Amino acid sequence: xxxxxxxxxxxxxxxxxxxxxxxxxxxxxxxxxxxxxxxxxxxxxxxxxxxxxxxxxxxxxxxxxxxxxxxxxxxxxxxxxxxxxxxxxxxxxxxxxxxxxxxxxxxxxxxxxxxx
Amino acid sequence: xxxxxxxxxxxxxxxxxxxxxxxxxxxxxxxxxxxxxxxxxxxxxxxxxxxxxxxxxxxxxxxxxxxxxxxxxxxxxxxxxxxxxxxxxxxxxxxxxxxxxxxxxxxxxxxx
Numbered sequence: 001x002x003x004x005x006x007x008x009x010x011x012x013x014x015x016x017x018x019x020x021x022x023x024x025x026x027x028x029x030x031x032x033x034x035x036x037x038x039x040x041x042x043x044x045x046x047x048x049x050x051x052x053x054x055x056x057x058x059x060x061x062x063x064x065x066x067x068x069x070x071x072x073x074x075x076x077x078x079x080x081x082x083x084x085x086x087x088x089x090x091x092x093x094x095x096x097x098x099x100x101x102x103x104x105x106x107x108x109x110x111x112x113x114x115x116x
Numbered sequence: 117x118x119x120x121x122x123x124x125x126x127x128x129x130x131x132x133x134x135x136x137x138x139x140x141x142x143x144x145x146x147x148x149x150x151x152x153x154x155x156x157x158x159x160x161x162x163x164x165x166x167x168x169x170x171x172x173x174x175x176x177x178x179x180x181x182x183x184x185x186x187x188x189x190x191x192x193x194x195x196x197x198x199x200x201x202x203x204x205x206x207x208x209x210x211x212x213x214x215x216x217x218x219x220x221x222x223x224x225x226x227x228x
Contacts, residue, residue, distance in 0.1 A: 004159075032214060034216070042220065043205060043218040043219060048215060049215060095216075104165045107152075110159045
């Protein structure tokens with residue numbers, strides 16, 4: 001089945017550091033990728049929608065300059081948390097979908113980000 | 117604005133019992149509905165996807181129904197096993213790009 005790889009799985013870093021998270025579709029071309037944030041014992045909140053070759057569309061309340069998204073190819077999207085602070089600590093998950101939006105989304109295993 | 121609600125928030129059953137998980141949504145204009153499983157600290161695994169024109173989908177011990185007019189979906193898991201212990205999330209697709217709106221999930225524990 002379709003596989004989405006997310007890297008790294010766990011990051012601990014100091015406040016003020018920028019952190020990059022990669023999301024790759026391994027065996028299909030991901031026309032669209034989504035980035036979610038999940039707080040403990042809560043559901044997933046969509047942060048942004050990323051389409052290959054175009055600017056990401058951010059959800060209301062998500063800072064574009066804080067969470068930089070790049071979707072440079074049909075198999076790779078990156079989320080960079082710039083100048084991270086403790087309140088950015090969370091579980092970040094990406095998902096990818098092929099050309100047909102009525103197909104299941106395939107999720108990465110998530111990245112746990114801890115800012116000290 | 118679409119809102120997705122899952123009841124109950126948590127459920128504990130002995131092994132062998134059937135599981136019934138409920139999902140409701142406020143706006144019936146959906147493209148599809150998906151059920152996912154999430155293990156602690158992990159991403160999501162897609163279980164079933166029901167298109168808006170369908171009434172149900174089945175995969176092994178799992179069966180999901182969709183009543184779009186009443187804004188409800190139910191996930192049935194037959195003959196539960198300890199390995200079924202996880203959080204189950206339902207999500208509705210709200211646009212043609214595949215954007216998903218998630219419920220808060222039902223945490224399931226199946227005791228041996």
